[in-house]
Amino acid sequence: MKTTLRILLLAAAVAAAACARHRIIPDEKLAMIFRDAFLVNAYLSTESLSGDSLNVYEPIFDRYGYTVEDVQYTVASFSRRKSARLGDVVNRAADLLEQEGLIYDREVAVLDTVNNIARRRFTRTLRSDSLLRVERLRDTGLLRIRIPEVRPGDYAVSYRYRIDSADRNRNVRTGVWFERADSSRTANYTMLMRRGSDETFSRTLTADSSARTLVLDIFIFRDKPLTPRIDVRDLRITFTPDTALAVDSLYLEQSELGIFADEFFQAFAPDSLQLPL
Structure with a gap:
């Protein structure tokens, strides 16, 4: 899925090169985007579908009035924003799902255990x-x-x-x-x-x-x-x-949403947005 997304996003990046500068998405809107992306991932996994041939994320961004590049730019910016943490946005997305009663079976396994998954990933x-x-x-x-x-x-x-x-x-x-x-x-x-x-x-x-x-x-x-x-x-x-540190590390290192992984930003972000190795 990551390879396909990179190809699609590279093409989009080239096409949008002459467009206006990318926008920072407000945290609340970004949490809503994450919420929808969580549900898409849960659905694809539950139905044993492959996302490699499905352009499943761009419609989510478009629904909120943003582009792939806006999401890329916003998530990359967290490394420079002292008062903001990506983990807080992820937790807010989970809260939104709970409030709306959209978590069932597979979704529970995916969302209610985000913290535990992150902690297990970095247990040594x-x-x-x-x-x-x-x-x-x-x-x-x-x-x-x-x-x-x-x-x-x-x-x-x-x-x-x-x-x-x-x-x-x-x-x-x-x-x-x-x-x-x-x-x-x-x-x-x-x-x-x-x-x-x-x-x-x-x-x-x-x-x-x-x-x-x-x-x-x-x-x-x-x-x-x-x-x-x-x-x-x-x-x-x-x-x-610590849970907060583990969640931040997980979503900055690798996420089930390949578009949010570090290597994605290394490949597509402008030089001024390159994340530290």
Whole structure:
């Protein structure tokens, strides 16, 4: 679909070269255009139709009195407008659909999960270990993990552990938290570890702009440390960015509407509108 749209839009761009300068579409009107485009995509997907041979978007723009170039110019301008965010327009489009009661079945899957789709797209695994076996005191450092330069968003921490019956440590705890620039803690969570059976630890912490480092301390001694006997399996730390950032990134990187993808603007926008690589 992207290839076909590029050909159509390139032809339109050449034909319109002598026309008046392109217009900035007001955010509310742009949200309405997005709303209609969402419905077109949902319909094409539900009916198993291909959009490659269908000029499906230009009639939407024309209905609101705008051209393909106007949409291109407007979306490209978001990178220069400090007080505007493309994600806000997308969310407004979803609100319009909800208000009008136009979301059913497939549309629900497409629209109600825009935020979740964006967050999943940019979720990253920061640390993964299949097995950490600690049987000496000097190896307990393996169980203290630091993730620096955290960003706003959710950090999911999970692992399975088993403390062997030969371990004589008591009141051992496990904990996870964020450290600020001044070394103070935020979102601090600790719990007492159980012994003698397979146990699971799972916790999701939300970082704000003050957080600097994520700290996971799996084996915290409360009493005098003795020789440990612990296996930690399937350790995983994942990061999911703040929803607003994820939605913005998704719609600027790649959208189901190929006309709104970055590469579209790189190919067709004037040099003065080129988006940064």
